[in-house]
Amino acid sequence: MATKEKINDPMLDPKTGEYAVIGPGQTFKSVTDTISKIVLTAHTPVGWFLGLLMAGGLATGLLIGLTWLVLKGVGIWGITIPGAWGFAIINFVWWIGIGHAGTLISAILLLFKQGWRNSINRFAEAMTIFAVVCAGMFPLIHVGRPWLGYWLFPYPNTMNVWPQWRSPLAWDVFAVSTYATISVVFWYIGMIPDFGTLRDRAKSPLAQYCYGLLSLGWRGSTRHWMRYESASLLLAGLSTPLVLSVHTVISFDFAVAALAGWHTTIFPPYFVAGAVYSGFAMVLTLAIPIRKLYHLEHIITLRHLDNMAKVMLVTGFIVCYGYGMEVFMAWYSASHWEFFMMWNRMFGPMGWAYGILILTNLAIPLTTLWFRKLRVNTTYLFILSIIVNIGMWFERFVIVVTSLYRDYLPSSWGTYKATRWDYLIYVGTLGLFTFLFFLFVRFLPMIPMSELRTMLPQTKIRPGGPVAETNIEEAV
Template identity: 85%
Template sequence: MATKQPINDPMIDPRTGEYAVIAPGHNFKSVTQKIAGLVLTGNTPLAWFGGLVFAGGIASLVVVALTWLVLKGVGIWGVTMPGAWGFAIINFVWWIGIGHAGTLISAILLLFKQTWRNSINRFAEAMTIFAVVCAGMFPLIHVGRPWLGYWLFPYPNTMNVWPQWRSPLAWDVFAVSTYATISIVFWYIGMIPDFGTLRDRATLPLARYFYGMLSLGWRGSTRHWIRYETASLLLAGLSTPLVLSVHTVISFDFAVAALAGWHTTIFPPYFVAGAVYSGFAMVLTLAIPIRKWYHMEDLVTERHLDNMAKVMLATGSIVAYGYGMEVFMSWYSASHWEFFMMWNRMFGPLGWGYWMLILTNIAIPLTTLWSRKLRVNVTWLFILSIIVNIGMWFERFVIVVTSLYRDYLPSSWGTYRATKWDYMLFIGTWGLFTCLFLLFVRFLPIIPMSEIRMMLPQTKITRGGPTAETVSEEMS
């Protein structure tokens, strides 16, 4: 028999008996001051400058690696025959997967009216865009002639030379560009009410002009709120299929190849679940330090951490099922090539990578996330999120490398060893991602003020958003 939660729990709403989305004690003014104050403050912490300089130094590795790549060619990488795919494709798939949580939180949870998303959706969407920026460079430079990358688009030309539509590379271009476009528009539309608040509260003329331009004349009228809600729902409806389609298309990079370990129908759902898994792990990696550094424990509560850990548990279980099916089908298919591929993946020269991904993606997360005590343990969740992202990178490494370096002909077998330029480019993208995220944290609202304020008990909600009384309270 189910028991009721104790009413003296500070996170229990006494009116409904359910967990509150944010900690009690907030009103319109306190939410606005807390979030807008991080952006409009004139005292930028020295730690922020230190982090930006450090991240910028690491990001400079991208410039060095790309410059040398253009001068010397892809031969500076560890790619060889038959292992013609290496770090570039591994990192591309990994970074695209990182961004999936932002779209899921923004679109699907919005359509399902999950209010707990409101405290984390803004930086999850920012994470999506920055991850796509890091991912987008890899297919472009992997083709060997990045200055001819525009050939992948169906641009009008007099020679009637069109992209090869049967190539997954062309599919990637359209899938990723569509994904990036919708994500940016969704992210920006969601910030328009907050830009209006920052414009009205800014004291510096440059800040008022900057945020005023971004707010597009937002005044918080009923007409504006109706259009805002309509646009948000339309974009959520457009974004929802992208959660499934983008990583499905990327999985076709492998699944359409007649190669043992790749030619399998489980790849699309398996890749999508893995992308959401790693994406939510990255949200935790970012949310926990932000929550601590900016004292946002009352806005990003234990409930948010618990729910994100539950999503990781669900998607991690799907990923574990995918691993199991790969092993089962390699045996059940009675294919000599499939059986050898799996044996080589487990016990071959790079078998350590397979057992590393089993340890980090299944053994550690799926044995600890069943415990609520560990799901709300901030320190453990932060460590676990890093472990999962390491494991998901190893998953892509195993998929790409182990099916290529030992294919059908033993006479063409080789090996794969990444070079210093591979590592420089990968580590450099981490610096680029961190640099962009630090700029976002400093100059844009990291938590949506408008959505948080709508959840406050004293807010009177109408079809067009908060009523004039609550808006005037905020502006006072």
């Protein structure tokens, strides 16, 4: 498929016809400079302040919403009986799902030796952590008295009361807290060598001091590196089953309940695939503006965008299979309740939500992502990633709301209508997420410099013979 204009594109590898993972002519110094100057510059771009201000404004909305919630109770939300779960649980599942792509990129792709992930794994991990921050808040505030949230943990107390281990709520506490801890540790361990670089390159004493503390005195000793590599691989190997288990446990919150539309065995794989789908969409939403604004096109190349779009295509089809299976099982189970749930989901009063879900999660992405032209078109991908994020939010909306508000007994049917507080808190978490992300790109190395160096041709050492002086001078 190599047309003439493509051959002339310097970003294309002439051997494979694929886009290069890293732009040509890079050296150890140039990649270090590109990334460290974003953090160490004395001139913060004005746009950064504007963005921080806007995101901070929205996050203030979250603060107001939470304050009012604590003062008045969960009655300010649209939750009722039977629709007791509402926005809090929708947002919880949505945010956790977004986090999953970060772990997938940092862990699973590392185990599969997908070198291209090195450019995007750091900020995908940051995305994970900030998404988990937003997600973890929701079950806590949904329990009604968040100041007693520590009751969820097993600790010896004078009441002589312990958690109930057969409840998915207790499993959730373990899964989400482990996920948050391991993600933070993995993220921080990954940054230690880069903190060392920043410490050595910082000019101001304050930056030297701060990055010096964070680097723990890293000096790049080979013995340290080898143990470090072992620990990184182990953490990746541990994060992989972890990330799969977290969304599985979350799907148990639903699947353990005896409610039509929730009580199904397909939920764990279907939730995990949906999580990865929305997570990759969010990585694209973040990566496309960042590479543009910080001129990182030679480090986060079209190859990355192309590959991420392909992962979305695959996981999108798994999600599509999940939707199909739900419909099939509703019919095949010959259960009146299952059948009615599905009919109500598609054509009931909230059928519009199902329509949006099919359009945004299946119809638009799964027909267009086949085309490489569209996969490397940044504008299209950016819009598409937002469409998929919306779609995945609606998926959780459909699952939570349409199963609850029309349950077994028609006399107990109700409806669900979110209040302005629901919207404020949701939009507030978007603000908090963006706010944290702005701080991250300014103060932390958003691309792992040490891992990027390993991808340069200069690292090759010819076995046995003397040095492979892979024309460093020429590259400079």
